[in-house]
Amino acid sequence: MVTVTPWEVKGNIDYEKLIKEFGLQEFKEFPKECNTLPLFRRGIIFAHRDFGRISEAIENKKKFVVMTGLMPSGKFHFGHKMVAEQLVLYQSLGAKIYLTVADLEAYNSRIPDMKALQQTAIEEYLTNYLALGLDLKKCDFYFQSKRSKDGKKSNAYYSLANMFARHITFNEFKAIYGEITPGKMTSALLQAADMLHPQLPEFEGKAQPVLVPVGADQDPHLRLGRDASQRIKEYNFVQLSSTYHKFLPGLGGGKMSSSDPTSYIALSDSxxxxxxxxxxxxxxxxxxxxxxxxxxxxxxxxxxxxxxxxxxxxxxxxxxxxxxxxxxxxxxxxxxxxxxxxxxxxxxxxxxxxxxxxxxxxxxxxxx
Amino acid sequence: MVTVTPWEVKGNIDYEKLIKEFGLQEFKEFPKECNTLPLFRRGIIFAHRDFGRISEAIENKKKFVVMTGLMPSGKFHFGHKMVAEQLVLYQSLGAKIYLTVADLEAYNSRIPDMKALQQTAIEEYLTNYLALGLDLKKCDFYFQSKRSKDGKKSNAYYSLANMFARHITFNEFKAIYGEITPGKMTSALLQAADMLHPQLPEFEGKAQPVLVPVGADQDPHLRLGRDASQRIKEYNFVQLSSTYHKFLPGLGGGKMSSSDPTSYIALSDSxxxxxxxxxxxxxxxxxxxxxxxxxxxxxxxxxxxxxxxxxxxxxxxxxxxxxxxxxxxxxxxxxxxxxxxxxxxxxxxxxxxxxxxxxxxxxxxxxx
The missing domain is CATH 1.10.240.10 (Tyrosyl-Transfer RNA Synthetase)
Structure with missing residues (x-):
């Protein structure tokens, strides 16, 4: 059986089928600047939603945001490296990076120990991101649990997550995620806020296109965020853009996963x-x-x-x-x-x- | 049929039965200071949970917090006045008041118009609270959507609401609230944070008893908050205390309700x-x-x-x-x-x- 959800990936994945099932778009072309990245030119980044808006921003040197999150569990391995490489590329093309530590999601779906999660995020993840070339100065790095020192920013971010709850029904949650718990539901709403809050007046100001580069398993979050964004009439959200990369195989097959040390090579391995x-x-x-x-x-x-x-x-x-x-x-x-x-x-x-x-x-x- | 939930009250309410059903405690005694309030000495405040902790604080002049929320819908009427009178009493006894505008709850369960909700909260509710004697200087008044100008405080408050999601199952939500929607669920989690966050180090510091004086329909929120507080091991929350007052009858019977102008007398009526x-x-x-x-x-x-x-x-x-x-x-x-x-x-x-x-x-x- 093949399972591809944000919380579980197993089986042999047929990416052609995934494109049809999820309703993704195949990559026909992308700006030449993206060609510098093997992931792009080798088709590992294999599909997208509304990437045209980002191509257009790159080609016309307009502002855009790239947002992604990291789940601070286990070791940072070669699978995680793919996201870092994309962030570094987009940063070189002028994008503002939003990088969140999904500590509240990890608390709700994995280990309920915030201190340990936050320490892992810094010592393991952020350190590797920087070593891979991420420039912290052009990056809004934050924890879901500590959005900002500025109360106005924090209030806007968390309120957005709460307000999204009005616009999604339980049946939609089930249709998007399959099995769902209160913890996963609030995590999903917070993720929608992660992806969309860069467009709020308290952050980048005017609506800017936001690209979310993810592994194929994260598409449910995108579907939720895209639906929610168009229903909340208070804000004129520009629809989210996203790209999807294939999973780096684990050493023994399957997906390289931090929960199985024989499947991965960590960037801190000797x-x-x-x-x-x-x-x-x-x-x-x-x-x-x-x-x-x-x-x-x-x-x-x-x-x-x-x-x-x-x-x-x-x-x-x-x-x-x-x-x-x-x-x-x-x-x-x-x-x-x-x-x-x-x-x-x-x-x-x-x-x-x-x-x-x-x-x-x-x-x-x-x-x- | 009798319905008593935070979102609907109808039918003839048998308070004796409610005490048994909800597992409340009857009032046997309260500090003499409470006697000054007709609501207390006439048995309108008819039941409680763990009020002993508050009695003890009053009698020994120890610090305590009184927390309540207001739902900014319609006019402030004689039913609402009961809560204000209790706040003023407790303030005179040295309590720090936490008063929240449940604008995110109202957005999620009633009218999705934050600006209008916030304006009603100020012009109608807060104005009447102050006219009834509430001292703003001894009161932490806030909107759920704008907890604080201080990011640390906001982060702690909203994170607490999110973390509670891990500790309550869907079946418990259903058992407590009956019918539930994503909007009601996130509202309930936020209310749990409203009641418990005064005990966080970012707020009153050391754990202080918190009293939540409410109408009998609000007990489900208390049950959720009490359960959640004892399961979240990161914090040594002191269990919540609460009192319950009977509903002021509407002019034509039932509960005085701001949704029916022939049922209430507003404090702004001529x-x-x-x-x-x-x-x-x-x-x-x-x-x-x-x-x-x-x-x-x-x-x-x-x-x-x-x-x-x-x-x-x-x-x-x-x-x-x-x-x-x-x-x-x-x-x-x-x-x-x-x-x-x-x-x-x-x-x-x-x-x-x-x-x-x-x-x-x-x-x-x-x-x-």
């Missing part, structure tokens, strides 16, 4: 640990025997080491193509492919962990 | 209009004919003019007893009883409306 995980857990698309592999070749589409390269660790398209070709032909063996990935990861982690040390100094002010 | 309403609409406990009335006497228990006197307009117990006795004996006629009530109301409204003019100057700062 190069040695990462190498060990690749060798031991990364699912191979190769054949059972050397002889068979030389004859039939490997399948890069299901090979997790290859996918890690494809999701961005090998930014050079030509080099990636060559690896793919050689793997398919049987020239490149699984062990050799893993060695390439390990080399790339080792280099990345070493450099990244230096940048992490610098970033740690920047996040001190958020620790309490 | 003395002439009030007199007209009493004459025309006030249900009489008298007999059908003069002869019969002289013989059998009237029934003050169902006579609305008498009840208006009993609910406080005639503060002198002896005078009230005399009126009751003479009405029962048939000596006092319905027209004569109405004349007494009209005289009292006329005097009260004239004096009150002078105080209203003064109060209007104080509320200017809340108008926007």
């Amino acid at each position: 190069p040695e640990d990462a190498a060990h995980k690749i060798k031991k857990y990364a699912f191979s698309g190769g054949q059972a025997t050397l002889e068979e592999h030389r004859k039939k070749g490997g399948n890069p589409d299901v090979d997790v080491s290859f996918q890690i390269l494809r999701y961005g660790l090998e930014p050079d398209d030509k080099k990636l193509q060559k690896i793919s070709d050689e793997y398919k032909s049987g020239k490149l063996l699984t062990g050799e492919l893993k060695a390439i990935t390990i080399e790339k990861i080792t280099y990345f982690l070493k450099e990244h962990q230096k940048r992490r040390e610098k970033a740690k100094k920047q996040v001190d002010k958020f620790l309490f | 003395p002439e209009d009030a007199a007209h309403k009493i004459k025309k609409y006030a249900f009489s406990g008298g007999q059908a004919t003069l002869e019969e009335h002289r013989k059998k006497g009237g029934n003050p228990d169902v006579d609305v003019s008498f009840q208006i006197l009993r609910y406080g307009l005639e503060p002198d117990d002896k005078k009230l007893q005399k009126i009751s006795d003479e009405y029962k004996s048939g000596k006092l006629l319905t027209g004569e009883l109405k004349a007494i009530t009209i005289e009292k109301i006329t005097y009260f409204l004239k004096e009150h409306q002078k105080r209203r003019e003064k109060a209007k100057k104080q509320v200017d700062k809340f108008l926007f």
